[in-house]
Amino acid sequence: xxxxxxxMGNAGRKVFEAIRQRYDLTALNGPVWVACGKGNNGGxxxxxxxxxxxxxxPTVVLCIPDAMDIQGDxxxxxxxxxxxxxxxxxxxGQNWRTEIDKAGLVVDALLGTGLEGLELREPYAGVVLAIxxxxxxxxxxxxxSGVSGDAGQMTEPHIQAQFTVTMGYAKAAMLFSPVxxxxxxxxxxxxxxxxxxxxxxxxxxxKCLSPAEMSHFYPKRSIAAHxxxxxxxxxxxxxxGFSGAAVLASTAALRSGAGLVRLAVPDSIGAxxxxxxxxxxxxxxxxxxxxxxxxAGKSILEGLIDWANILAIGPGxxxxxxxxxxxxxxxxxxxxxxxxxxxxLFALATNLTCLEHRTTPTILTPHAGEFQNLLDAAGLKMQSxxxxxxxxxxxxxxxxxxxxxxxxVATPAGEVFVNSTGNPGMATAGSxxxxxxxxAGLLAQNQTLPxxxxxxxxxxxxxxxxxxxxxxxxxxxxSDIINALPQVLLP
Numbered sequence: 001x002x003x004x005x006x007x008m009g010n011a012g013r014k015v016f017e018a019i020r021q022r023y024d025l026t027a028l029n030g031p032v033w034v035a036c037g038k039g040n041n042g043g044x045x046x047x048x049x050x051x052x053x054x055x056x057x058p059t060v061v062l063c064i065p066d067a068m069d070i071q072g073d074x075x076x077x078x079x080x081x082x083x084x085x086x087x088x089x090x091x092x093g094q095n096w097r098t099e100i101d102k103a104g105l106v107v108d109a110l111l112g113t114g115l116e117g118l119e120l121r122e123p124y125a126g127v128v129l130a131i132x133x134x135x136x137x138x139x140x141x142x143x144x145s146g147v148s149g150d151a152g153q154m155t156e157p158h159i160q161a162q163f164t165v166t167m168g169y170a171k172a173a174m175l176f177s178p179v180x181x182x183x184x185x186x187x188x189x190x191x192x193x194x195x196x197x198x199x200x201x202x203x204x205x206x207k208c209l210s211p212a213e214m215s216h217f218y219p220k221r222s223i224a225a226h227x228x229x230x231x232x233x234x235x236x237x238x239x240x241g242f243s244g245a246a247v248l249a250s251t252a253a254l255r256s257g258a259g260l261v262r263l264a265v266p267d268s269i270g271a272x273x274x275x276x277x278x279x280x281x282x283x284x285x286x287x288x289x290x291x292x293x294x295x296a297g298k299s300i301l302e303g304l305i306d307w308a309n310i311l312a313i314g315p316g317x318x319x320x321x322x323x324x325x326x327x328x329x330x331x332x333x334x335x336x337x338x339x340x341x342x343x344x345l346f347a348l349a350t351n352l353t354c355l356e357h358r359t360t361p362t363i364l365t366p367h368a369g370e371f372q373n374l375l376d377a378a379g380l381k382m383q384s385x386x387x388x389x390x391x392x393x394x395x396x397x398x399x400x401x402x403x404x405x406x407x408x409v410a411t412p413a414g415e416v417f418v419n420s421t422g423n424p425g426m427a428t429a430g431s432x433x434x435x436x437x438x439x440a441g442l443l444a445q446n447q448t449l450p451x452x453x454x455x456x457x458x459x460x461x462x463x464x465x466x467x468x469x470x471x472x473x474x475x476x477x478x479s480d481i482i483n484a485l486p487q488v489l490l491p
Contacts, residue, residue: 005073007191008040012047012077014189015107015141015165019048020055022163023137028104030136031058035127036078037110037145038065043074044141045109046081053086060103061088062096064110064123091123097130106131106138108159110145113171120146120155128157140164143171144182152179152384165189172206175418176385177405205390205416209458217455218491219257219445227259231444234308235437236264236301236344237315239323240291243269243276245316245342245433248478250280252437253312255485256456258444264304266291292318295326305330310337310447312440314344315433324350332357337443341365341436349377355396361449362398365436371402386416399450401439403432407457409450417454421461425468430478435460438485462488 019025025032034049036042042064052059061081070078081088089096100106108131110124120128128145131138138161146158152173163185166174170188173179221230233253238246243265250263250273263280265273266287274282283304285297293301305311311334317323327347331338331354338360340348345366348354352374355362366374368385374392375382382388389402389410400410405424409417439456446452466487467480 004040005076008043008073008077009047010191011044011141011167011189013051014167014191015044015048015139016051016055018163018165018187018189019052019105019107019139022139023105025052025055025057028057030102030104031060032105032107033060033062033100033103034107035062035110035131036064037112037124038069038071038074039112040072040074041109041112041141041145042070043072043077044112045107046074046077048107048109048141049081049086050077050084053084059086060099061086062100062127063088063090064127066090066092091127100130100134103134103136105136106134107141108138108145108161109141110159112142113148120157125157128159132157132160137162140183142167143174147179147182148173152176154178154182158182160184163187167191170208175206175208175406180405205414206386206418207415208418209420209454211458214455214458215491217446217448217451218489219442219452220491230257230259231310231441232308233258233261233440233444234264234304234311235261235315235440236293236304236311236313237317237433238263238265238269238273239293239316239318239320240266240268240287242316242318243272244430247273247276247280248430248433248482249312249315249437249440251277251479252434252482252485253441253444254279254437255482256438256441256489258441261441262304262307264293264297264301266293266297288320288322290318290320292320292323293326295322298326298329301326301330302333305334305336308336308444310339310440310444312339312341312436314339314341314347315436317343317347319343319346323347328354331355334358335360337361337363337447337449339363339365339436339439339443341432342370345370345374349373352377352396355398358397361447362396363401363439363443363449363453364398365401365403365432365439367403367432371400386410386418390414390416399453401435401453401457403435407461409453409457411450415450417450417457419454419457419461421458422464423461423468423473425471425473425476426461426464426481428477431464431481434478434481459485459488
């Protein structure tokens, strides 16, 4: 294997490179403080301090252990720090609390992945609290101190980092709340770990989506393509008071490249749908007294099902008993790929046996509340988001896109894909309806699963990120996401 001393040196240099790329080290308002513990994480920190000092950056090392407590590879680099003349301040010595206020940047190399227990003891707790109170950037080496990157446990207190340079691979818990908030932006550093030491990572079902990977799924068209060849989407959506959900979904499907979109809505909102989306073909269906889909419209909807090559059911259809009955009768008979969202998922939860008779792909797109309803109906206990989504997908032979921060796609085969785009501004009415339309529009052109579903999820988040840049997190709305699609759906 590779000597530990070399791995430690590689790790420290990678952290230094990441710091140099991110910050103008000549413009900091004070020295860089590197807070070091006694283990390998502290050793990485000593290397960072050496690299900084050799580059002419004013550097201070805040050292938790006494020199006699530092052992192994970390001792090698600690000795070099002392010999180089870098200022080292022991925690139990000088009044470091006053001096650290002058720091321009803090590097957290106190504790690594070997965290045990849920309580951070002194002197670590005091140092962590002091660092968090500073109004300067904080970056963490491997994981923020007080955070377990794999198990997802966090002590109180723990370091709140702006970004984390993690070694070898992204730890699973870093992708999900609450650890996601503690690590900030994550940079993965390749430091030369032997392949066999990463076997446990290779066996993980989690895969994080990357821009490079997603670019391969852009739907390419023949030069002679016509509208009937590039996707026929049918969407069953809307009810009285919820015409917007239907129009957002149909417009998103069109903006995602579908050649034709037919939208079925209850009679009373048909004129609204026609007015708001000129390119959508609107079908009027008989409605209940409350303005939802009535059983009398079943034959109209069956005609749409026969015409389309992909179906989406649910946005804004309401929860009237008659509508639920209609949806649960349609689901087993649809022989095309089917997307169920929103109230369509509520209907499904009343009769999960609907899924047992389906022979074509079924895609469920719940948010956390809708998914909890499905889990309750299935008698499954909530685990972590991705584990629960995976368990449900495998049991019912469907694909689950569980919306959240981050969203995940779980397949019947046990794969789990984690999204890397999106932002809190997308927590706005209609955002999920846009996603449903995008999935339908993109899958109508290419039914490769889970690839095109991942592409839709990724691009939905990317469009949301673009909308945030233009309008801000508080002011962006769902239609802003649609309006950003032409800029993100590019080859």
